[in-house]
Amino acid sequence: MKIIGVTGKIGSGKTTVSDLFLNFSHTEIINCDRLASSIIDSNYKIQQKIKEKFGLKSFFEGKLNRSYIRDIVFNDKEKLQELNSIVHAELFNELKKELKKYTSDTKLIVVEAAVLYEAKLFKLVDKIIWVSSSLEIAVNRASKRDHSKKEQIINIYNSQSYLENLKPYPDFIINNDTDLKSLKKQVEIIYSDLEK
Ligand code: ATP
DSSP: OEEEEEEESTTSSHHHHHHHGGGSTTEEEEEHHHHHHHHHHHOHHHHHHHHHHHOGGGEETTEEOHHHHHHHHTTOHHHHHHHHHHHHHHHHHHHHHHHHTOOTTOOEEEEEOTTTTTTTGGGGOSEEEEEEOOHHHHHHHHHHHHOOOHHHHHHHHHHSOOGGGOSSOOSEEEEOSSOHHHHHHHHHHHHHHHHO
């Protein structure tokens, strides 16, 4: 069994790349964004800490008010670090537990995580894929998908790490500035490399 981490900036194509791996049999995907959301929704201690730091508005009807939190953290680096320090350690532990659930039936586990580096999740994977899209393309795609403000997406994009600063450096880099056909081809090349 191999575990690969798929990461990259907002709108770069992490989910699209991860889904392409499902074309290969015995492949499973773990979406760390969803894992983090379920941790926040179910963990009372974490909810209390978030409310202490970000106020009562940070939750609405028991669920994290994501757009409110996003507006705060992606305009203020210190706030982003505070949120990270609340959630990331728990995410690391949960992912570790989650990975242990898979049996030898599974050949490949794809861990999709925007915070692969920030939450040190790279320590739990065998190989790292970085999905790269230019600012313009990523912002256009993400804003179309979420109907969200371009300005907010640009802020998030610029707050995230750049490829040249990553340690450890990714094993594979996917260029997602073109079409889905090219993306599929790049995924196939990586898959055959992983099989070696
Ligand atoms: P986020 O960080 O916001 O979760 P992401 O990195 O997972 O985003 P995706 O959701 O995979 O990115 O892609 C963003 C949008 O762009 C989606 O609507 C997706 O369908 C579209 N998209 C991704 N890659 C391509 C491509 N090569 N050609 C056309 N559309 C694409």
